[in-house]
Amino acid sequence: MPALLWQLARFDLIAIRQLINQPLVATPNDFGYSGTKPTHPDLLDWLAVEFMHPNNGTRPWSIKHMQRSIVLSAVYRQGQGEVPAPGQDAPLPSGTTAASPLTESSLQNTSTDPDNRLIGRRLPQRLDAETLRDAMLSVAGSLQLSDHGSPVWPHISDTAKGINPKVLNADAGDGLSGWYTTMPNEKSNVRSLFTIQKRSLKLPMLALFDQPDANRSCARRFNTTVAPQALLLLNSEFAAETANRFANRVAREAGVEPADRVDTAFRTALARLPDEEERKVCLQLLQTHTVRHTRENIAAPDLAALIDLCRVLMNTNEFLYVD
Amino acid sequence: MRPGISTKLQPLLHHHASLPNSAGASRRDFLVRCGGGFGAVALTGLLSRAARSESLKPFNQTTVIDSVNPLLARHPHFAPRAKRVIFLFMYGGPSHVDTFDYKPTLLEQNGEPVPESFKQQATGDGAVATIEHCKDELFASPWRFSQHGQSGLWVSDLFPHLARRVDDLCLIKSLHCDSSNHAPATFQMNTGAVLDGKPSMGAWITYGLGTLNENLPGYVLLFDVGGYGGAGNWGSAFLSGAFQGTRFRDRGVPVLNLTPPEQFAHVQRSTIDFIQKLNLKHRITRPELLDLDARIASYELAYRMQTSALNVGDLGDEPSHVLESYGINNQDQTMASYGRKCLMARRLVERGVRFVQVYNGIDGYGWDAHGGGKLAIDKNHAAVARQTDQPIAALLADLKQRGLLDETLVVWAGEFGRTPMMQGDKGRNHSPMGFTVWLAGGGVKSGFPYGTTDDIGLMAEKNPVSVSQLHATILTALGLNPDQLFFEHNGRPERLTGVAGSAKPVMDLFA
Numbered sequence: 001m002p003a004l005l006w007q008l009a010r011f012d013l014i015a016i017r018q019l020i021n022q023p024l025v026a027t028p029n030d031f032g033y034s035g036t037k038p039t040h041p042d043l044l045d046w047l048a049v050e051f052m053h054p055n056n057g058t059r060p061w062s063i064k065h066m067q068r069s070i071v072l073s074a075v076y077r078q079g080q081g082e083v084p085a086p087g088q089d090a091p092l093p094s095g096t097t098a099a100s101p102l103t104e105s106s107l108q109n110t111s112t113d114p115d116n117r118l119i120g121r122r123l124p125q126r127l128d129a130e131t132l133r134d135a136m137l138s139v140a141g142s143l144q145l146s147d148h149g150s151p152v153w154p155h156i157s158d159t160a161k162g163i164n165p166k167v168l169n170a171d172a173g174d175g176l177s178g179w180y181t182t183m184p185n186e187k188s189n190v191r192s193l194f195t196i197q198k199r200s201l202k203l204p205m206l207a208l209f210d211q212p213d214a215n216r217s218c219a220r221r222f223n224t225t226v227a228p229q230a231l232l233l234l235n236s237e238f239a240a241e242t243a244n245r246f247a248n249r250v251a252r253e254a255g256v257e258p259a260d261r262v263d264t265a266f267r268t269a270l271a272r273l274p275d276e277e278e279r280k281v282c283l284q285l286l287q288t289h290t291v292r293h294t295r296e297n298i299a300a301p302d303l304a305a306l307i308d309l310c311r312v313l314m315n316t317n318e319f320l321y322v323d
Numbered sequence: 324m325r326p327g328i329s330t331k332l333q334p335l336l337h338h339h340a341s342l343p344n345s346a347g348a349s350r351r352d353f354l355v356r357c358g359g360g361f362g363a364v365a366l367t368g369l370l371s372r373a374a375r376s377e378s379l380k381p382f383n384q385t386t387v388i389d390s391v392n393p394l395l396a397r398h399p400h401f402a403p404r405a406k407r408v409i410f411l412f413m414y415g416g417p418s419h420v421d422t423f424d425y426k427p428t429l430l431e432q433n434g435e436p437v438p439e440s441f442k443q444q445a446t447g448d449g450a451v452a453t454i455e456h457c458k459d460e461l462f463a464s465p466w467r468f469s470q471h472g473q474s475g476l477w478v479s480d481l482f483p484h485l486a487r488r489v490d491d492l493c494l495i496k497s498l499h500c501d502s503s504n505h506a507p508a509t510f511q512m513n514t515g516a517v518l519d520g521k522p523s524m525g526a527w528i529t530y531g532l533g534t535l536n537e538n539l540p541g542y543v544l545l546f547d548v549g550g551y552g553g554a555g556n557w558g559s560a561f562l563s564g565a566f567q568g569t570r571f572r573d574r575g576v577p578v579l580n581l582t583p584p585e586q587f588a589h590v591q592r593s594t595i596d597f598i599q600k601l602n603l604k605h606r607i608t609r610p611e612l613l614d615l616d617a618r619i620a621s622y623e624l625a626y627r628m629q630t631s632a633l634n635v636g637d638l639g640d641e642p643s644h645v646l647e648s649y650g651i652n653n654q655d656q657t658m659a660s661y662g663r664k665c666l667m668a669r670r671l672v673e674r675g676v677r678f679v680q681v682y683n684g685i686d687g688y689g690w691d692a693h694g695g696g697k698l699a700i701d702k703n704h705a706a707v708a709r710q711t712d713q714p715i716a717a718l719l720a721d722l723k724q725r726g727l728l729d730e731t732l733v734v735w736a737g738e739f740g741r742t743p744m745m746q747g748d749k750g751r752n753h754s755p756m757g758f759t760v761w762l763a764g765g766g767v768k769s770g771f772p773y774g775t776t777d778d779i780g781l782m783a784e785k786n787p788v789s790v791s792q793l794h795a796t797i798l799t800a801l802g803l804n805p806d807q808l809f810f811e812h813n814g815r816p817e818r819l820t821g822v823a824g825s826a827k828p829v830m831d832l833f834a
Contacts, residue, residue: 080609080611123611123612124609124612124615126614159576159579160579200553204579210564223614224563224564224565225565225614225617225618225621226564226565226621227540227621227622227624227625227628228540228569228578228579228580228625229621230618230621230622230624230625231578231579231580231581231625231628231629232579232580234580234583234587234591234594234595234622234625235580235581235582235583235584235587236579236580237584240584240586240587278601278604281597281600285593285597288593289590289593292589292590292593293590296589298586304586307586308587308590308594311587311594312594312597312598312601315598315622316598316601316602316605317601317602317605317606317615317618317619318601318602318605320618321609321612321614321615323609
């Protein structure tokens with residue numbers, strides 16, 4: 001058993017936590033005496049053995065094989081076990097199907113296993129920092145999927161650089177101590193995975209959404225929910241630019257009909273169509289904001305209102321939390 | 324580690340917002356009933372009121388930090404002497420023998436070799452490095468010392484303004500730390516450990532007590548350059564990120580992303596309302612996840628912060644004599660900048676921010692007077708003292724005049740002191756074995772000296788105080804029991820004062 005600990009830990013971290021957001025051992029850094037016991041010891045054993053000796057003949061130590069096994073499992077495909085509000089049926093947005101039917105057992109799970117330690121259902125999971133940035137760029141249609149080879153320096157404002165003024169002031173010409181934004185800007189819209197990780201200055205967006213310190217190993221990420229995150233998604237240059245691009249994309253793809261715009265915006269950001277009620281209030285928002293922008297003499301007030309709607313969608317809990 | 328303790332501490336793990344817990348079940352049911360569908364009222368007021376009644380208990384082993392509002396005020400363990408802290412961090416290491424620790428022996432033996440007895444006394448890695456990197460030559464302070472105030476405490480001519488407030492100070496003249504290098508010593512002063520990776524004191528305190536103003540962060544930092552070791556000094560490590568220090572700037576908009584881009588300014592409120600509308604509908608079918616409530620609440624705080632944080636940074640509403648006293652109109656820009664930070668510190672604690680930390684320095688040196696040119700002690704210390712002396716004295720006077728000093732603990736400390744021996748050309752090396760820090764307000768004795776160093780000021784001699792004891796004293800002033808303020812991490816109860824939990828507060832310092 002001790003010989004397997006390392007593999008077990010890897011599994012706990014890489015596969016299970018990333019994909020199911022529920023560790024099989026609550027203390028992934030500590031499999032020893034003072035750590036907590038695994039919730040599914042047999043499963044951990046099976047995963048470790050499967051990692052070393054895959055039973056379908058793929059090559060051993062293949063993380064991809066393990067990830068595939070997990071996402072094809074029944075556990076991964078569970079629904080969250082939606083609980084109807086008292087006196088209501090569990091509402092489902094039109095145009096979608098429930099991830100899984102509400103079963104009696106999943107309802108029981110919410111009371112007998114509130115922390116879902118036995119993974120009897122799936123809880124919504126917040127996008128981690130990198131994925132959130134990627135998702136925003138993707139929705140805006142500006143994500144560069146090409147491989148750029150060397151790491152990319154995204155644009156950050158001077159105010160953000162001021163978090164570490166040494167970066168602002170340093171330009172020793174050594175290509176190391178300053179911040180060397182990749183030009184043109186669009187080129188830096190790569191997946192966060194390919195962005196530079198500077199130890200002395202994290203990308204403000206990633207730092208704020210709990211990207212761990214790159215100086216240390218991190219067994220498990222913790223999500224925080226703080227007001228500066230909301231300020232960033234509402235007010236930052238990045239958020240504004242993303243909303244503008246997203247709206248222009250929607251206008252391009254959906255044409256001028258407001259209802260089509262609402263549908264396209266929902267489908268792009270949330271991968272579903274709005275229900276009747278949502279469509280109605282979104283159309284109202286477009287209308288009232290168009291009026292307000294007109295009153296402020298803003299050019300293309302209907303596009304400005306669409307930008308507002310796109311900004312809203314990227315700030316919703318539904319955008320940040322995947323069911 | 325005994326398994327029994329581990330189980331007992333288990334509830335604390337819930338403090339991380341990402342771990343759902345069942346503590347708020349009834350509140351959630353209530354919200355589901357009243358917040359269903361569109362047209363629901365903003366529920367954040369309800370949320371925070373409900374949570375507030377749960378939080379009015381001292382922090383203890385079963386405390387569940389509310390994920391909706393982790394900064395809600397919590398009761399201390401016992402009646403507090405202070406409610407908030409201003410930590411004036413003097414990075415670089417100010418020399419005690421040039422400021423508060425008067426050593427006539429140095430004057431008498433100026434230029435003579437260090438007596439053997441002192442060399443033999445100084446043991447340990449830090450001590451050896453400290454001595455080896457200096458000349459074998461005692462170096463008297465270039466400044467004259469005199470006694471001030473009713474207390475008659477000794478202060479050098481470096482601090483003419485502070486000397487007039489000496490009756491407010493509680494000097495600890497026998498502090499010692501465990502490293503003679505900047506980064507480890509800075510980490511220790513801020514986090515209790517010489518290695519990076521522990522929560523900072525400000526994070527521990529906001530974790531234990533929350534904050535008194537829901538419209539501002541609980542832990543705010545003001546600096547231009549920051550201390551050695553960077554963000555590890557104000558991070559929250561394994562505690563929730565909600566407790567980490569938020570940097571405010573002393574010029575312009577104090578926080579990043581505080582103002583909406585112009586294109587959104589006139590629709591900001593209605594946009595946030597609409598986000599909340601969609602979020603409320605979304606959460607009905609996901610009642611289990613308190614994170615969703617927390618996000619809804621965070622948008623309301625964000626909206627309020629847009630005004631309240633801006634307001635903190637607007638020094639325009641201060642009368643001109645106040646600006647004058649802090650040196651904000653001074654031609655010396657380094658003093659003006661430090662003065663703005665001190666004044667903002669007062670404005671922040673006045674508004675209920677729990678922990679404010681102000682770093683001196685506009686360059687990477689601070690008090691680090693190793694000798695030669697501008698780093699000779701007479702040049703370097705004169706410049707940094709000039710920058711900080713008047714603003715700090717004004718801060719103490721201002722706090723006192725507003726009746727805030729009684730409940731605000733002011734801490735003045737660097738990462739270490741400096742050697743009584745000369746280094747290079749008129750410099751001094753780092754000295755961790757005995758140096759001076761001071762406290763003021765917050766229930767500590769005023770005009771009071773505690774502990775001594777030896778005759779030349781090298782080692783703490785009488786009543787030595789460790790950094791952990793200083794931390795334990797600060798927590799005690801706030802009504803927190805240092806042993807009971809912990810977080811279970813990797814199977815160990817981590818504390819600001821160390822896993823062993825053996826550091827005791829210095830009760831003699833309290834009035």
